[in-house]
Amino acid sequence: MAPNVPVIDIREVTRTYGEDPPALADVTLSVRAGEAVAVLGPSGSGKSTLLNLIAGLDRPSTGSVTVDGLRVDALSEAGSARYRRTRIGMVFQFFNLLDDxxxxxxxxxxxxxxxxxxxxxxxxxxxxxxxxxxxxxxxxxxxxxxxxxxxxxxxxxxxxxxPALLLADEPTGALDTASGDDVRALLADLNAAGQTIVLVTHDLALARSCATRTVELVDGRIVRDSGHVAPAATR
Known part of the structure; x- marks a missing residue:
């Protein structure tokens, strides 16, 4: 990507489901190459919805989601699958490995x-x-x-x-303390080498140890953003 062009560019995104209050409400967020962003917030704050929109697993009701120069919200089903194969990597709480x-x-x-x-x-x-x-x-x-x-x-x-972007959904949530420490160190090392990371977590130790920036969601809105910290390296 061109210098200073964000890896993630989310503009005025709202996501509603039926008559319920918005899961996300007018969210604008930009993430640049080399950042490690921890998205924090209580259950039901919109963290998983935000991650699903970035991953192309869901679509906004209004607004736009652009990742690595690609309008993710405008992709077809096949285009979304191809995007997840080639532009992003995803890490889940329960690993999702194939045991056979x-x-x-x-x-x-x-x-x-x-x-x-x-x-x-x-x-x-x-x-x-x-x-x-x-x-x-x-x-x-x-x-x-x-x-x-x-x-x-x-x-x-x-x-x-x-991938241009690594997404992690509660990557230490199913781990014991020692294993959690191991994964925190791994993610910090990856970011230090230039990998752009967005992680959703309740683990404050994870956010402190490997995030260069924290974003807090409450009731679908960003209530705090620690801002950009110059990354240690660029991709």
Whole structure:
């Protein structure tokens, strides 16, 4: 992307469901390359709705969502699926790994869906597993790993296609204290290397340790934004 063009550009977005109060109300948010933004707020504040809009899993009732130069809210179903394969990586609270596939095969899945050559994909997967310090488990099955190790596999899978943006939904929510600390350090290291990250979390320790910026939602509105902090590196 061109310098100073935001990776995420959300303009005056409102999302309503039937007659209920808006899940998001007139939200405008910009995230630049190299930022790690933690979205905080109580249950029902709109955090998951915001993440789903960025991921192209939902559409705004009004307003626009642009990610990596692409109008996500205007995509077709097929376009949304292609966008998630090529522009973003997603990490979930409960890992979403396939237990009948090895660690390597789980990591290879996004590349296979994107049509990357097998040789190139396997080289990329091996490099990610090594850099995330889980290469010794390459041929293991996820059920034999600790929670922290499984989350590392999930992060490797999310980074497989070199996404402009990494989205994380409560990435430490299902982990014990030690594993949570491990994932916090991993996300901080990824951001220090230039990866743009948006994470939704109740984990204040995670926000403090790896976010360069915090955004707080209450009743679907941004009530606090700590502002931009110059990133340590650029992609």
């Amino acid at each position: 596939l090895t660690v390597t095969d789980n990591v290879l899945l996004p590349a296979q869906l994107a049509g990357l050559s097998r040789g190139e994909a396997r080289t990329r997967a091996a490099g990610l597993l090594e850099s995330l310090r889980i290469d010794r488990h390459a041929d293991a099955y996820p059920g034999r790993l600790s929670g922290g190790e499984r989350q590392r596999v999930a992060v490797a899978r999310a980074l497989m296609n070199r």
